[in-house]
Amino acid sequence: MQLEKVYEPRRFEPHWAQWWVESGIYRAEWQPGKPVFSLVIPPPNVTGSLHMGHMLEHTEIDVTVRWHRMKGDVTLWLPGTDHAGIATEMVVSRQLQAKGIQYRRDLSREEFEKKVWEWKAESGGTIKRQMIQIGTSCDWSRERFTYDPGMSRAVREVFVTLYEKGVIYRGEYMVNWCPGCNTAISDLETVHEETAGHMWHIRYGPLVVATTRPETMLGDTAVAVNPRDERYAGLTSVTLPLVNREIPVVRDEIADPEFGSGAVKITPAHDPNDFEAGKRHNLPIIQVIGQDARMTDAAGKYAGLDRYEARKRIVEDLQALGVLERVEDYTVSLGKCQRCRTVVEPLVSKQWFVRTKPLAAKAIAAVDEKRIEIIPEVWVKTWNEWMHNIRDWCISRQLWWGHRIPVWYCDSCGYEMASRDDVATCPKCSGPLRQDPDVLDTWFSSGLWPFSTLGWPDQTEDLKHFYPTTLLITGFDILFFWVARMSMLGIEFMGEVPFRKVYIHGLVRDAEKQKMSKTKGNVIDPLVVTEEYGTDAVRMALLTGAAPGTDIVFSPERLDTSRAFSNKIWNAARFLFLNMERCSVDPWMAEDVNAYLPAANAAVEDRWIFSRLNECAREMNRAIDSCRYHEAAQSVWHFIYDDFCDWYIELKKMKFVEGCGLNDDWRNLLAVFESALRLLHPVMPFLTEELWHRLGGAEGKSISLLAYPQFDPARYDSEAEREIGLLQDVIRAARNLRADLGLDPKMPLEGRVSIAVDEVAVQRLAGLKITVGEVRKTGVVRSTAAFDLSIDVPAGQMEVQKKRVEKEREQLEKNIANCRRQLSDEVFLGKAPAKVIDSIRAKLAEYEAQLAKLNAL
């Protein structure tokens, strides 16, 4: 029954991690009449391994999930991963490239897909191992992958249904084209970066236009001026330099008369605004830059040049022509591909889109009406801002890894059909059909995650019991990518929101508050830190900083502190076990520890610690329920460290009687310790499971399946709280006096106290032999409203006492003056609530009593 001297989590964490999975105890089994808590994991991308952000997310989820399970809810945490189309395709293509393989040139689509599946097995395995190591209590029997057959069925069902409803359409529109990834990407996948560039002013005959992208002039099909701009009245056309093409001058609001010359060039093929203007004026579209970011044949003598090379040449040629009026430095906002950072080229291209406005309206309403609650609430504004301005969602990607678009074309008769099943021959002409080569945006499938994972489109039991999910915990970076899409698609297909609550967590930053990123080299690997400090300590370190709405600064100091806390608990347990041996106490557990209470005549510290335990239970339940994880961490920390270790055990120490056997004192102690472990379990699952078993928890059982301590107002023991509170104050006052006087800690002291206190406790914890009675004015005296304490000290120490008393007097006088000022203020008395006035009166009386005592010395 001995515990090793040093807390070494490596000795037991792997064991429990493995057992939790193998025992299958976290499989959700629905039972009628029981409350349900269900949550789906934000599926990590199979692009590698988990980082600290995942660990924070998983820790917050796990705390909540373990708490719900212990509360007795039917609890489902559904795990899984995301095929992450473009991201994974990039990872694998880079690996192939390193071996000299250009996948689109050297491999068939099938061969490439096989390679990606191999990679998926590896990355998915790593992710699962990591999750197991950090103690996530999910239901592995329900693990899913966004590209597994069930998901693919759901994807087809959704696509075809929306296609049939006309919500999904195909058309030639301007999209963000990434020449690096060779695919169209959505607006959300492009990031804008301020970059130093130039503004070139070019003369087009009688007017001057300005542009940051002179190479696009080859595709100009008009110049626009503002309809109200009188400078250009009557001008109907100009000649495009270099190309010598006659282009019209159109009147359009796109031209701002205040900006530059008031005239703008219109290139419908290469700018989203120009594209719209082009449609308004029926302008032709001349594409001069291709998907490979090289100039097309339409660019004449510049054909084949890279777009930047072409820019250089065109500027030179314009200069030679004498039509380059001037060049100025200009900051341009460049759209870049989120994945590969290549500058995106706006191109007109035939793609698939989802009409989002009607879907978004329902999602907006769901949040408005609090059918989806977003926490912290500040994110609601951001949500509304984006949702109200939502644009159609480009869902086709020119990739190989992902759900292939379920649309077939007949080249013989031109028939097009969307189908849930693969089709080979045209139903119209029996000619051969060809499937659309493109795949769907990865978010299209993850957007179905809360219901597709539960078996939809089949009406499964799981779907019935676990949808809508109770809570979603995720990061703000995917609020639109994912949360918004899930909301829209969930409402559309299930007729019900996908989750009742969304908690948005912060970002994990390094000790210098920097974002963790691979390029900065400041990433912390969860596996490495959990190995070093123990998973429990890392979890605790993350949670203590996890205040809603703030980022988490993750520093080594924080880890040290958390590990010290783990060690503290470990040693408290070790101490109990040592004394159990000394006292011949066998392991014992209360039948129903949550109902256990010390007897009415039990030692006051027993009644007190159960009262504190009850308060801590109140805090824990409230904090976890409201996603205030930092408060939960702090509250259980304080209970265990301060109340339990520093006071309760210290008070109990002196009462262990050798060979006493299991008596009520021991029962109280063991019961409160077990309850403390239960309170802590969601936060530090490994340590608590280990200690619970050492305490006598049966093999094959788990603390994680036991009932969580609940708050009961009747358990507040005001008498015990008052009594121990006084004892603590007396002990602190004595320690304080001793330190003030600079006395040797071992020097025996005698003193008097005006109220009845536990003399043994004062002796043991303050080294003071105390007698109840009148204080001795010859000693040093400390007075509070509740008691007076005097300590006999050798002569010559009174100077310190005088100084201290003076300081105290000053403070009291200040407080008294302050109270009096308020109480003599008529307006204050007239307007402040009685409660506040009463409390000030009470305070004043207290201060005055204390001052009187001080003055009587």
Added chain:
RNA sequence: GGGCGGUUAGCUCAGCCGGUUAGAGCGCCUGCCUUACAAGCAGGAGGUCCACGGUUCGAUCCCGUGACCGCCCA
């Protein structure tokens, strides 16, 4: 350009509905190896709650303006 958030102890942050002497952890200072724990124990110092104005009997908290920092969108 539009929007959002932040500014509280040396550091990282709490502080709910406006009302005690504004809190915690780390760090710092002093003293202790007190038979669980030096990854520990006891005690202590440290604050113009960014600035200015307003509302209020009363403002760290609400409102306005400004400064600085960060983020999102175009």
